[in-house]
Amino acid sequence: MFIKVPKGTQDILPEDILKWYHIEDMIKEILNKYGYKEIRTPYFEYTDLFIRGIGESTDIVTKEMFTFPDRKGRSLTLRPEGTAPVVRAYLENRMDRISKVIKLFYLGPMFRCEKPQAGRFRQFNQFGIEVIGTKSSAADAEVILTVLDVYKKLGLKNLEILINSVGCKKCRVDYVQKLKKYLKDKKDFLCSECKERYNKNPLRVLDCKKDSCKKIIEIAPVITENLCQECESHFSEVKSYLNDQKIVFHEDPRLIRGLDYYTKTAFEIISGGLGAQNAIGGGGRYDDLVEELGGKPTPAVGFAAGIERMIIAIDQQKIKWPVEKGLDIFVAKVNEKNKDTAFRLLQKIRNTGLSADMDYSEGSLKSQMRIANKIGARYAVIVGEEELSKNMVIFRNMQTKEQKEIKIDNIIDELSL
């Protein structure tokens, strides 16, 4: 009996790896163009970081974390998201001393112990950007534009942008009171989870996906009608920057995100045809998080997108992936006796910088040619008894099937053609 890959996770196999290279290279290229630099934080953190950072009553913290002890029994958690670790690293490494505004990106795995379903994995990959140290609405707009540029360069079309403001510490308190008041006499009709949310964190009710709760939420008071002056004008500035850049977006006053740290701008990018898990990315401003994690008050804004969902969306939109460049040379041997000469030749070819391989399975010449074809080799060098006695090998163009005898000593010259 084989041991299987853990439930909710998947192997990325060699036949799919080019897709990942393509997306990862594109992300790095675009983010560098926008002035972001990569940071890599460990894949686990002290559990406290996420409880304080993401919020005690979020789904992530209450039921989706992989948690385990270190040698001394201190609780560690596989990172379920990238922002809290980046802010931890920002504070620990005193990055505020480098520059007032710091622009970082990350690219790597996140872990959530969710029920596996289409488009949801327990280990999944995200890229994310964080602009730390500015309250400027232009930064919010930049974050959205950056992400859209990544999607665009990957060829993704028909993306819908949802945008909202979830207010700040000040105006949100008033709104939550209003929302609670509205929900009070409807409490019995809420789902059991939302009943709890009503007490602990009523804003989370807006995020419920259950139909019964959705109906109640539909006519609830909206946060955008309850913003303070500062949040209001920040929100309209962000929208005006986007309009100026001819970006079409929709306001969704019920959009809050699954993390407690957002303030002011919140946004989500939707790709049609992804089914229930149609968000391919989202983000927003988090002006209080740095302070909550022990730093000075420091405004910030960011974004994260799931790579697996981007791949699904690209496949659904039938966008072509780059094709694999085959091997340059396959070295074949007529029989096993010529193995050592073949190996020597193989290393000689590789040392010129060309990619080359041979078959280590003692297969027949025919089977070796099959392998050469399968791996897309452009040329084959065939080492045979008869030719060797004349210091020659057979040089075969795998596409045209033309072949000729060449001197072993000339093989490198021949290959540079």
Added chain:
Amino acid sequence: MFIKVPKGTQDILPEDILKWYHIEDMIKEILNKYGYKEIRTPYFEYTDLFIRGIGESTDIVTKEMFTFPDRKGRSLTLRPEGTAPVVRAYLENRMDRISKVIKLFYLGPMFRCEKPQAGRFRQFNQFGIEVIGTKSSAADAEVILTVLDVYKKLGLKNLEILINSVGCKKCRVDYVQKLKKYLKDKKDFLCSECKERYNKNPLRVLDCKKDSCKKIIEIAPVITENLCQECESHFSEVKSYLNDQKIVFHEDPRLIRGLDYYTKTAFEIISGGLGAQNAIGGGGRYDDLVEELGGKPTPAVGFAAGIERMIIAIDQQKIKWPVEKGLDIFVAKVNEKNKDTAFRLLQKIRNTGLSADMDYSEGSLKSQMRIANKIGARYAVIVGEEELSKNMVIFRNMQTKEQKEIKIDNIIDELSL
């Protein structure tokens, strides 16, 4: 109080990321040249995989694994090494059907809950290669040559190659008997761990780093004098391939590695000046592992190297890292009123494919120029009231400090120079 990075782990900061890009790109380039394709397995596996794969009495399994339950209570473990997961993926995805010999590589984090010390981290990165499906001694040689090529292209010098054969299921049983017999009357002088090893897995005694045990091991019978005919000739073939390629190596008959799965060839690559943790990579043949994990008998050979130690070795040998290419354009504004125009210009420049940024912190022009210098911008575009009224901006060469007024509409032409 800040929350710190977990003990034994580290952040890879933007100022160091280029080192990682350099090494990772080099690894991918060389491994592709040798015909290896990347596979990415999840960062955790069912714990069983490592117990069965690595060996119950190894240090890794007995004391270094990070283990935690999934939702249903099944035990998961962060991968402490890459070979067992690759073999799991090989079996689960029936890769034997694709080709008789499969060549894979991986590149990513491993996790061991060790006592942190110089060069040892609880999350560290490895690249590794695996050739699955061949018993050919040429494959053993290729693995060693591949790795040496990676080190060479990175500029590493003065590497020492240690090589040994640890025999096969057959001849090792006899050797272990002999070793046990030798150790029997010296048991009292072994360390407490080795006393246990003596009972559970006497071969592991050879791996003990304690001086008292080392002395006893020094004159113990060696495995290479007890190899069966097949292992003997396999070992001399490997050595002959290496000699043929002018590779200098040392035989170390006491070299066994920290994992139970090795058979026949075992090797290690040492870089002077790394202190106690001087091995920068190692590997060997593991002809029984595929079968032990539930597959058909399938010979295989592989290698793994720690990236952090490669970086330390490169720094110690004072090898130059590639230098960062600065930003193309920094857009500055004379005052905040010109912010929107500056932002519009910034996006226009980015849309041409150039890298560009501005300052979102409302700093003075002087402070903006400081930032532009710090991030190594080649040019600055300065947006000022006076020039704007004429539809002009100032275009400044940050190196020569020369500047001139140019028409906004001509800015893209100017930049393409």
